[in-house]
């Protein structure tokens with residue numbers, strides 16, 4: 179799918195600060211005005227010039243012909259008993275453009291807070307919040323649907339509808355901030371929602387620059403993770419463009435080509451003989467690790483021999499493994515693995531020296547697997563999923 183040339187007027191939330199400077203120079207405005215507008219959008223989640231109280235009326239009038247509005251809004255929001263909030267997002271003024279999902283995931287009560295003093299503080303619901311806070315992870319989407327066709331994934335079943343713009347990707351975080359509880363702040367952003375982020379490389383790379391820009395959300399690069407099914411050239415491009423500072427997660431799900439190609443068609447294009455060397459070459463900073471996601475499917479890839487093969491495959495790569503017991507999706511033939519098989523799988527990898535975590539399903543009482551809410555959204559807007567909050571009714575994050 180071709181990527182059109184970026185135009186600030188079409189996607190203001192996706193504009194980089196230097197692009198704002200240049201665009202403002204063209205309309206006879208000074209750079210500090212450009213930065214003011216940028217900060218309103220990226221630190222206060224306000225994109226409508228009418229609400230930018232310190233902007234001159236003449237400038238607001240000049241901006242009135244630009245698409246100055248948040249590109250996303252809440253279609254449905256649903257809160258689980260563990261405070262995970264799953265938000266079905268639609269595109270303001272573009273009802274035909276589909277829906278995606280974003281999820282706010284608070285830490286587990288017993289989760290370690292491995293805070294580092296040398297990194298940017300988390301992003302609070304209000305500009306200037308820099309106090310310690312309950313650190314929330316936000317999962318965001320990069321495409322409507324997905325072209326990769328992984329057989330166990332609801333997004334893959336739906337196919338690709340379109341790439342999100344950079345503004346639509348960033349705006350999910352700006353919207354997420356407005357849904358935080360008092361005392362919460364966004365700590366990590368993971369591109370693990372609907373879509374294959376590296377298939378939408380240009381827009382995702384732009385979004386990464388915005389999410390980590392010091393005049394904007396100012397997230398630490400190590401706290402922003404791109405999760406990929408294994409697009410080898412783009413993994414290398416990401417490593418080059420961001421010098422390995424953006425965290426990388428790889429959806430592996432199988433320890434050999436035969437099985438992986440059955441589960442993930444992308445493996446036929448980029449087999450393990452290309453993917454694994456690309457992971458080895460990723461220019462990780464010292465003491466950083468690649469996250470390996472491995473969904474355990476009962477009787478398919480969850481046996482002891484699979485764990486042993488996985489240990490051999492990843493030998494020498496600094497990794498952290500997340501084992502994800504399958505969360506069954508409607509219409510897919512895969513089942514949740516036996517608990518003992520999950521423990522055995524973990525034990526074999528741990529014995530081989532790996533850090534291995536079993537990911538607890540969050541939001542147990544909502545559909546929390548990749549793509550599920552958005553898929554349901556197409557059907558469920560009619561069926562009326564329980565609505566947690568009306569669009570825009572949260573009172574956090576207002577300027």
Ligand code: SF4
Pocket residue numbers: 324325326327328331332333334335371372373374406407429548549
């Ligand atoms: S698992 Fe990820 S890459 Fe695979 S189909 Fe789903 S969204 Fe796409």
